[in-house]
Amino acid sequence: MAGVEGGRPVVRQDRDGAVLTLTIDRPEARNALDAAVLTQLVDGLTAATGDTTIRVVVLTGAGDRAFCAGADLASGLTADAGAVEQHEQRGLLRRLFDATAALDKPLVGRINGHALAGGFGVALACDLLVAADDAQFGTPEVRVGLWPFVISALIVDHVGPKRALELMMTGQRLTAAQARDWGFVNRVVPRAELDEAVAALVAELVAGGPLAFALGRRAFHESRGMAPDRAMAYLHGMLDLAVQTEDVAEGVAAFFGKREPEWRGR
Numbered sequence: 001m002a003g004v005e006g007g008r009p010v011v012r013q014d015r016d017g018a019v020l021t022l023t024i025d026r027p028e029a030r031n032a033l034d035a036a037v038l039t040q041l042v043d044g045l046t047a048a049t050g051d052t053t054i055r056v057v058v059l060t061g062a063g064d065r066a067f068c069a070g071a072d073l074a075s076g077l078t079a080d081a082g083a084v085e086q087h088e089q090r091g092l093l094r095r096l097f098d099a100t101a102a103l104d105k106p107l108v109g110r111i112n113g114h115a116l117a118g119g120f121g122v123a124l125a126c127d128l129l130v131a132a133d134d135a136q137f138g139t140p141e142v143r144v145g146l147w148p149f150v151i152s153a154l155i156v157d158h159v160g161p162k163r164a165l166e167l168m169m170t171g172q173r174l175t176a177a178q179a180r181d182w183g184f185v186n187r188v189v190p191r192a193e194l195d196e197a198v199a200a201l202v203a204e205l206v207a208g209g210p211l212a213f214a215l216g217r218r219a220f221h222e223s224r225g226m227a228p229d230r231a232m233a234y235l236h237g238m239l240d241l242a243v244q245t246e247d248v249a250e251g252v253a254a255f256f257g258k259r260e261p262e263w264r265g266r
Contacts, residue, residue: 011025032069049105067114073144109129137179
């Protein structure tokens with residue numbers, strides 16, 4: 001069966017109430033990305049988008065060694081594939097980033113170990129990151145004669161051009177504490193407290209309005225590439241849309257009524 005190793009999916013899906021956890025389940029390969037993993041991640045995120053019963057998605061890796069070690073160099077590409085098909089296979093990572101951008105709810109990265117190369121890009125594609133204190137981040141591709149082409153856009157966006165070039169040119173690794181200082185990790189906790197810290201953050205997110213997250217997340221990402229004047233005009237329009245929703249009316253009523261809101265997602 002495509003996308004299955006030893007009779008099991010390579011991306012595990014677990015539900016806990018309104019929270020969906022996607023786990024890259026290849027600990028023996030340090031949760032490396034191959035075609036099956038990328039396809040199943042895209043499928044999981046696509047299915048979660050628009051599912052009103054899911055309020056938060058958590059993305060993590062199995063085991064305690066690696067969140068994701070990047071591309072599975074051992075898997076390679078389909079040997080008899082033509083140039084176009086091989087190009088499409090290499091584009092699966094970009095499809096994953098399209099799926100994370102299209103998600104209509106918060107995406108939390110539970111960084112349980114090293115996030116390297118493409119795995120670093122997957123971590124950066126999450127909205128918020130909670131990392132174990134012994135996790136590391138980096139782009140070691142240059143050491144094997146490659147360059148982190150696809151994820152370089154994400155890296156520059158998160159750390160700026162000079163730091164991005166330093167990471168990509170040297171292949172150096174950042175500790176979780178350094179990653180927090182550089183601004184792309186939100187919370188760093190001892191490994192034993194990782195699950196508790198993720199659960200606490202998720203609880204905060206579940207309490208928020210689902211439509212606010214859907215509209216706000218879209219507005220945040222779409223406006224980032226705009227000039228400030230265009231961004232403000234666009235965001236003004238999104239505000240006008242938001243204030244007409246039932247959720248805003250309910251949220252305001254709940255605030256003045258000193259009660260918890262009952263979100264409707266519309």
